[in-house]
Amino acid sequence: xAKARRKRETYVQVDCxxxxxxxxxxxxxxxxxxxxxxxxxxxxxxxxxxxxxRKRTRCKSCRRFYLVRxxxxxxxxxxxxxxxxxxxxxxxxxxx
Ligand SMILES: [Zn+2]
Numbered sequence: 081x082a083k084a085r086r087k088r089e090t091y092v093q094v095d096c097x098x099x100x101x102x103x104x105x106x107x108x109x110x111x112x113x114x115x116x117x118x119x120x121x122x123x124x125x126x127x128x129x130x131x132x133x134r135k136r137t138r139c140k141s142c143r144r145f146y147l148v149r150x151x152x153x154x155x156x157x158x159x160x161x162x163x164x165x166x167x168x169x170x171x172x173x174x175x176x
Contacts, residue, residue, distance in 0.1 A: 101141060106139055112135035116134040
């Protein structure tokens with residue numbers, strides 16, 4: 081009845097910490113590729129998330145592929161990330 085489809089790929093679930101290889105625990109990996117954004121919301125590990133980013137990568141140590149899921153939660157709009165031009169130009173008048 082129910083399709084027992086097993087995914088052969090291994091997921092690593094992280095939110096912010098650098099993901100480690102589920103096989104050898106190495107954090108040495110190749111760049112992410114095949115990034116998929118899943119619009120789901122829920123709570124994971126006590127944190128609310130509104131979307132999941134699924135990224136595929138490959139371990140450099142054991143050469144195995146694995147997937148990493150990032151649980152993301154956009155910051156509320158009231159938090160202004162002001163990275164304005166903080167350029168202080170201390171141009172002082174020359175003294176004579
Ligand atoms: Zn590995």
